[in-house]
Amino acid sequence: MKDILQELEDRRAEARMGGGQARVDAQHAKGKLTARERVELLLDEGSFEEFDMFVAHRCTDFGMEKERPYSDGVVTGWGTINGRLVYVFSQDFTVLGGSVSETHAKKICKIMDMAVQNGAPVIGINDSGGARIQEGVDSLAGYGEVFQRNITASGVVPQISVIMGPCAGGAVYSPAMTDFIFMVKDSSYMFVTGPDVVKTVTNEQVTAEELGGATTHTRKSSVADGAFENDVEALAEVRRLVDFLPSSNREKPPVRPFFDDPGRIEDSLDTLIPDNPNMPYDMKELILKVADEGDFYEIQEEFAKNMITGFIRIEGQTVGVVANQPMVLAGCLDIDSSRKAARFVRFCDCFEIPLLTLVDVPGFLPGVTQEYNGVIKHGAKLLFAYGEATVPKVTVITRKAYGGAYVVMSSKHLRGDFNYAWPTSEIAVMGAKGATEIIHRADRGNAEALAAHAKDYEDRFASPFVAAERGFVDEVIMPQSTRKRVARAFASLRGKKAQMPWKKHDNIPL
Ligand code: HXC
Numbered sequence: 001m002k003d004i005l006q007e008l009e010d011r012r013a014e015a016r017m018g019g020g021q022a023r024v025d026a027q028h029a030k031g032k033l034t035a036r037e038r039v040e041l042l043l044d045e046g047s048f049e050e051f052d053m054f055v056a057h058r059c060t061d062f063g064m065e066k067e068r069p070y071s072d073g074v075v076t077g078w079g080t081i082n083g084r085l086v087y088v089f090s091q092d093f094t095v096l097g098g099s100v101s102e103t104h105a106k107k108i109c110k111i112m113d114m115a116v117q118n119g120a121p122v123i124g125i126n127d128s129g130g131a132r133i134q135e136g137v138d139s140l141a142g143y144g145e146v147f148q149r150n151i152t153a154s155g156v157v158p159q160i161s162v163i164m165g166p167c168a169g170g171a172v173y174s175p176a177m178t179d180f181i182f183m184v185k186d187s188s189y190m191f192v193t194g195p196d197v198v199k200t201v202t203n204e205q206v207t208a209e210e211l212g213g214a215t216t217h218t219r220k221s222s223v224a225d226g227a228f229e230n231d232v233e234a235l236a237e238v239r240r241l242v243d244f245l246p247s248s249n250r251e252k253p254p255v256r257p258f259f260d261d262p263g264r265i266e267d268s269l270d271t272l273i274p275d276n277p278n279m280p281y282d283m284k285e286l287i288l289k290v291a292d293e294g295d296f297y298e299i300q301e302e303f304a305k306n307m308i309t310g311f312i313r314i315e316g317q318t319v320g321v322v323a324n325q326p327m328v329l330a331g332c333l334d335i336d337s338s339r340k341a342a343r344f345v346r347f348c349d350c351f352e353i354p355l356l357t358l359v360d361v362p363g364f365l366p367g368v369t370q371e372y373n374g375v376i377k378h379g380a381k382l383l384f385a386y387g388e389a390t391v392p393k394v395t396v397i398t399r400k401a402y403g404g405a406y407v408v409m410s411s412k413h414l415r416g417d418f419n420y421a422w423p424t425s426e427i428a429v430m431g432a433k434g435a436t437e438i439i440h441r442a443d444r445g446n447a448e449a450l451a452a453h454a455k456d457y458e459d460r461f462a463s464p465f466v467a468a469e470r471g472f473v474d475e476v477i478m479p480q481s482t483r484k485r486v487a488r489a490f491a492s493l494r495g496k497k498a499q500m501p502w503k504k505h506d507n508i509p510l
Contacts, residue, residue, distance in 0.1 A: 015070035017055045019094030027094055028367055029370035031319035032165060032187055033231045035075045038125050041235045042088060050077040051111060057101045062134045066128055069095045073128070078105045078114070081242045084254065087115040090125035093165050097129030100171065101187060104132070105142025112149040119142040119248030122156040123238060125190075143170060155350040157248045161414035162234055162243065163188040163224070168212075172223075179347055180241065180299070181224045183214035184234050190217060190224075217303040218265040222340065225299050233329040242299055244311040244318045246351050258316035260292045262487035269479035273399055273424040277462075280326040283308060286358055286398065287321055290314070292481045296321070300340050306330075307337035309344040311353070314487050320348035324409070326399070333405045334365035335378040335436035339380030342381035345389055346508075354392035354490055363430065379408065381508045384497040387414040387508060391491035397464065397473070402430055412472045417496065419475040420482075421464035428461040435461075 018024060018034060027034055031261060033041070039048055044336070056068040073095040078087045089108045091098035108124070115122045131139040139419040153159055154177065161175035163183045167190045175181050183190070191212035198204050198211065210216065214227035228234035246253040266289045272281055288294040291312035300308035312319050322341045324331035348355050364370070366377060386393070386408065394412040394417060412419045421427065429435065436453040443449040460466070467473040477485050500506075 004307065009013070011054065011070070011417070017349060018071070018092050019069065019096070023094035023196075024280050030187060031230060032093070032127070032184075034094060035098075035125065035127070036169065038077070038164065038231060038235060039075055039077070039090045040089055040389055041232060042090075042123065042125070042238060043086070044454045045079060046082065047079035048077055048088075049079060050075065052076055052107045053109055055103050057103045057132075057135070059101065059132075059135050059138070064134050067096075071095065071134075072101055072104045072107065073098045074100075074104045074107050074293045076111045078111065078120070080151065081239050084242070085118065085120040086123055086142040086242060087120055088125070090183045091165075093127045093129075096132060098127050098165065099129045099132035100139050100142055101132040102138040104144045104398040105139070105146055108236055109145050109149055110270055112146070112153060115157050115362045116149075116153050119157060119250050120246060121160060121242060121245065122153065123162065124180075125164055125173070125179065126167045127161045127163075127170075128171060130164060130169045130171045139297055140170075143174070146174050147177065147452050150174055151380050154179075155249060158242075158245045158351065161383045162238060163190055164231055164234070167360040168192075168280065169196055176223065180226075180490040181217075182218060182234055182238060183217060183227045184231055185214045185227050185229055187230075189213050208473045218300070222300060222303040222336065226301065241297060241311075244313070246318075246353070249351055253318035253351070256313060261486045262315045262491075265480050266483060269482060272479060273422070273429075276398065277426070280330070283323045283325045283331070283360065283398075284356060286482065287323060290356070290486055299344060304334070304336035304340045305426055306332060307341050309341055312356075314356075314483075317490065318353050319356050319359065320353045321492065322346060324361045326360050329365060331360050331361050331400075332365045333379060333382070333408065334370055335375050338375075338379045338382040338408075341387040342378075345385040347383070347487050349385070349389040349391050352391055354394070354493065355389060355410065356486060356490075357386075357393065357395040357416075359395060359397040359401050359406075361402065361409055363403045363405045377509045379404070383408045383414070384508045386505075387409050388500060388508075390415075390416055390496075390498040390500065392496050394418040394489045394493075395420065395426045395444050396482060396486065397427065398479070399426060400431075401425060401427045403428075408442040410431050412474070415498070417493055418486075419470065419472065420477045420485060420489075420505075421475075422482075423464065423476055424478050424479075425464035425467075425473075425476075426458075427464055427467040428457075432457040432462060 057072050074091050090288045155179035161178045161181045189212040217224035218227045263336050307324040308325050322503040399431045410416045432454040464476045
C-alpha cells in the first residue's frame with residue numbers, strides 16, 4: 001500500500017516539475033513565474049484544486065510519443081479568491097512552450113464548462129507558443145473548441161485573460177473574446193502575425209514589443225484593459241478586480257462590508273467647477289469623492305483618456321462608473337471614447353452592475369478623420385449600449401451636456417432612473433457662441449450684437465433649469481451632497497426590474 005501511495009506522490013512531483021529545472025530557471029531568468037507559481041499567487045492560499053494533472057498528449061508524429069509530459073503544458077483547476085469560487089487555467093511555457101495540443105485544449109474546455117455550469121468566473125493565464133506545431137489541425141480544432149466556449153460563456157460568467165508571455169496567431173482570439181485582458185510590461189505580447197511576417201508582407205520593420213507589447217495594446221489598440229509591472233502585481237490586481245464582480249449573471253455583485261458614511265458631505269465639490277467654463281478640472285476627483293473609501297478600479301486607464309471607466313463601491317455595492325474627463329480633449333465623445341465606454345456599459349449590464357454616469361461633455365469631436373473612420377457608427381454604440389441597459393442608471397451632469405452627447409450620456413430619454421444636475425450645468429443643443437452665430441446670421445460682423453445674443457442664449461439655456469422644468473433632470477443637487485444623493489438613488493433602485501421585449505439578440509452597430 002505504501003508503495004502505491006508513494007507512486008502517486010512521485011507522479012505528482014514529476015508533474016509539478018513542469019518542463020524540468022533548466023526550463024524553470026530560464027522562465028525565472030526572464031522575470032516570469034511558472035504556471036503553478038502564478039496559480040498559487042492568484043488564488044487564496046491552499047485553495048487550489050487541480051484537475052487533469054496526469055493528462056498527456058496522444059500525438060505520435062515527429063517522435064512525440066517519446067515526450068509525453070504530465071499536464072500537457074497547462075495547469076487547470078479551481079480555487080477561491082477571497083473565499084469566492086473561480087476556475088483557472090495557466091499555460092506552462094516550460095512544457096513544450098505552453099503550446100496548445102488537442103488534450104491541452106480539452107483541459108481548458110473542461111474547466112470552462114464547469115465554470116458555466118456552476119456560475120463562477122474563468123481566469124486564463126496565457127503564456128504559449130501557440131498551436132502545437134507537431135499536432136497540426138488537431139491543435140486548431142482544440143482552439144476552435146475553446147473559442148466556442150468563450151462565446152457561449154460571454155455574459156454568463158466573467159472571463160478574464162492575463163497575458164504573461166507570448167500570445168500570437170489565432171491564439172489571440174480567445175483572450176479577445178473575454179471580458180478583460182491584462183498584460184505584463186516587457187514580458188508579454190499579442191499579435192495576429194509576428195514581426196517577421198509583417199516585414200515580409202508589408203515591409204514594415206517593428207519589434208515584437210512595438211507590435212504587440214503592453215504599451216501598444218493599452219495605449220494604441222485598446223486590446224488590453226490594463227498593464228502591470230510584473231507577474232505578482234498583475235495577479236494581485238486580478239484578485240482586486242474579481243472582488244468587484246458577480247460570480248455569474250445569475251447573481252448580484254458581492255456586497256462588501258463598508259465603513260464609509262454614505263451620507264458623507266464633500267464641501268470641496270462645491271468649488272470643483274472652475275469659474276471659467278472653458279477651464280478643465282479633474283473628473284477623477286469627483287469619482288474618488290463619491291466612492292466608498294476612495295477606492296476606484298480603473299479599466300483602460302491609458303486609452304481614450306477623455307472618457308473614464310471603472311468600478312467603485314457605494315454602500316459596499318459595486319457600481320460601474322462612466323465619466324467624461326474635461327482634462328483631455330475637453331471630455332468630448334469621439335470614436336475611441338465611445339467604443340471604450342460602450343463596451344464597459346455592456347459588461348455592466350450583462351452582469352447586473354448598476355451604472356453611474358458623470359457628464360461634462362461639449363459634444364462629439366468634429367473632423368474629417370472622425371467622420372472617415374465612422375464616428376457615426378462608433379458613437380451609436382454608446383447610445384445603443386445605454387439605451388438597452390436595464391440596470392439601475394444614475395446620472396449626474398456637472399457642467400456641459402450639449403447636443404447629441406447629452407442624449408447619449410445616460411440621459412432621461414434613454415431610461416435613466418435618476419438624472420441629477422449640479423447648478424453649474426449647461427444643458428443645450430450647443431454652446432452659446434456657436435448657437436448665436438447660426439441663429440443670428442444677419443448680425444455676422446456685428447460683435448456687439450452677437451455678444452448680446454450670446455449672453456441672452458446663455459441666460460436662457462446655459463443652466464440646468466430649462467431641462468429641470470421639463471423633468472429631463474429629476475433634481476438639481478448641491479455638488480457637496482453628490483455621494484449622499486447617488487447612494488440613496490442606488491439604494492432605492494435595488495429592486496428595479498426592467499426588460500426589453502423578447503428578441504433573439506439585438507443588432508448593435510458594430
Ligand atoms: C511546439 C513549441 C511551440 C509550438 C514553442 N515550442 N512554440 N513547440 N509548438 N508552437 C517549444 C520550443 O520548441 C522549445 O522547446 C520551447 O517550446 C521553448 O521555445 P523557445 O523557442 O526556445 O522559446 P523562446 O525563444 O522564448 O521563443 C518563444 C516563441 C517561439 C517566440 C513563442 O518558441 C516561437 O516562435 N514559437 C513558434 C510560434 C508559432 O509559430 N506558433 C504557431 C502559431 S499559429 P524546447 O524543447 O527547446 O524547450 C497559431 C495558430 C492558432 O498559434 C490558431 C488558432 C485558431
